[in-house]
Amino acid sequence: MVKLFSATHKKNTKQPKAIEVIIDGINHQGHGVARHQGKVCFVEGALPGETWRAKVVEDKKHFIQAQGLKCLTASADRQTPPCKWAETCGGCQLQHMQPQAQITAKQSFVEGLFSKVKLHTLPWQTNLQGDDLHYRNRVRLAAWYEGKQDKLHIGFRQKRSKKLVAVDRCLLAAKPFETILSALRLQLDSLKDKKYVQHVELHQVDPWSIIVLRVAQPCCREDIQRLTQFSEQNNCVVFVQSGTSPALPIDGVARELSYSILGLKMHFELADFIQVNHQMNQQMIEQAISWLDLQPSDKVLDLFCGSGNFSLPISQHCQFVAGIEGSESAVQRAQHNAQTNQLKNCQFSTKNLAEQAELKQINWGEYDKILLDPSRDGAALLCQQAHNWQAxxxxxxxxxxxxLVRDSQFLDDAGYKISKIALVDMFPHTAHVETMALFKRV
Structure with a gap:
């Protein structure tokens, strides 16, 4: 038999290159941004103004991804993270940075994006800020059942991984969950059918602290009894959702869920989208009313209106508000909220605002002022209609x-210029950037 020669491949023993960089900003992920040999270099965990020795992980044509080895010169804005899981948990990216410095860095990030489209001076207003801890009224945790150990873990995904960081508290969750979460972790691990628990949601809907368990199959009677006892001992309400069925309270008591905004009662269901930072939501609505300078004769168009979060408060200051939303259930909720608050100058309709044909159905000339609050994808097609607007x-x-930067170019082409801009610190300690920009036709 002939033995064919097979060359052995040499192992790549080349050590990753170490570089030294000066950080001058952060990117959309909260990573430090530097320049090295003409390329943009990203260093996770690095802060503006710092000097780092870093290991090159990826060296691409236009950028370098590096892993920090040692901070040679630390920023005065660096702090010890308040959470002990900050370095591994994927929930927060900026806990090592003082809260006010986070705002400054995010503002610089936005300025950098606008400078790319030749807009170098922005009319910044006072940024909106609130509490930087315990601000989330809704938190979702993943669950993982470890079969060999017969143990259920709940927590958040690790950075750059699908693995779980098991936690017994979260400093961003509403204050009542600071003690409840620790007890809940132990209680869930004691359930007979704990392997079917998939997710856990925490909702603070005053006056209730609500826990929603999402399970692969209905809970057995024994587990329902344990959860009922837990809810009584910890002064909370437990809901269970199995499959595609709605979440139901284990005590069988129906509850009317709502939040208050400027004297209005806004009803919602647990599955509805609402702003999770109530404090900042209120500030944002108040600023929207102020910036739009609403007059009794104004007719306002609220695009991507959801369940009326902006529409209903605005309707108290103008003649008429028309809200348009892609979700039929959200429109029904908005209509219900208008009725229960006895607001008769609101009208809501369902339209896909990413469809050209449906945009043509809107009478743009009817409205004096327009508010739009799109998803992360923005509203490119919508803003391309701006030349038809009379607002x-x-x-x-x-x-x-x-x-925002992309869509502002369409608005600019139609004669709208930025008059005011501000950050909304909706999610402190994360890389998320929320921005409000007022455009005026000139």
Whole structure:
């Protein structure tokens, strides 16, 4: 038999290159940004103003991804993270940075994006800020059942991984969950059918602290009894959701869920989208009303209106508000909220605002002012219609700064210029950037 020669491949024993860089900003992921030999270099965990020795992980044509080895010169804005899981948990990216410095860095990030489209001076207003801890009224945790150990873990995904960081507290969750979460972790691990637990959601809907368990199959009677006892001992309400069925309270008591905004009662269901930072939501609505300078004769168009979070408070200051939303259930909720608050100058309709044909159905000339609050994808197609608008003011609320910059170019082409801009610190200690920009027709 002939033995064929097979060359052995030499192992790549080349050590990753170490570089020294000076950080001058952060990117959309909260990573430090530097320059090295003409390329952009990203260093996770590095802060503006710091000097780092870093190991090159990826060296691409236009950028370098590096892993920090040692901080040679630390920023005065660096702090010890308040959470002990900050370095491994994927929930927060900026806990090592003082809260006010986070705002400054995010503002610089937005300025950098606008400078790419030749807009170098922005009319910044006072940024909106609130509490930097315990601000989330809704938190979702993943669950993982470790079969060999017969143990259920709950927590958040690790950075750059699908693995779980098991936690017994979260400093961003509403204050009542600070003690409840620790007890809940132990209680869930004691369930007979704990392997079917998939996710855990924490909702603070005053006056209730609500826990929603999402399970692969209905809980057995024994587990229901244990969860009932837990809810009584910890002064909370437990809901269970199995499959595609709605979440139901284990005590069988129906509850009316709502939050208050400027004297209005906003009803919602647990599955509805609402702003998770109530404090910042209220500030944002108040600023929207102020910036739009609403007059009794104004007719306002609220695009991506959801369940009326902006529409209903605005309707108290103008003649008429029309809200348009892609979700039929959200429109029904908005209509219900208008009725229960006895607001008769609101009208809501369902339209896909990413479809050209449906945009043509809108009578743009009817409205004096426009508010739009799109998803991260922004509203490119919508803003391309701006030359048809008669509104003198457009308020754009952006949860993605890149989308805002892109869409601002369409508004600019139609004669709308940025009159005011501010950050909304909706998610402190994360890389998320929320921005409000007022455009005026000139």
């Amino acid at each position: 003198n003011s457009v308020l754009y609320i952006a949860c993605d700064a890149n989308s």
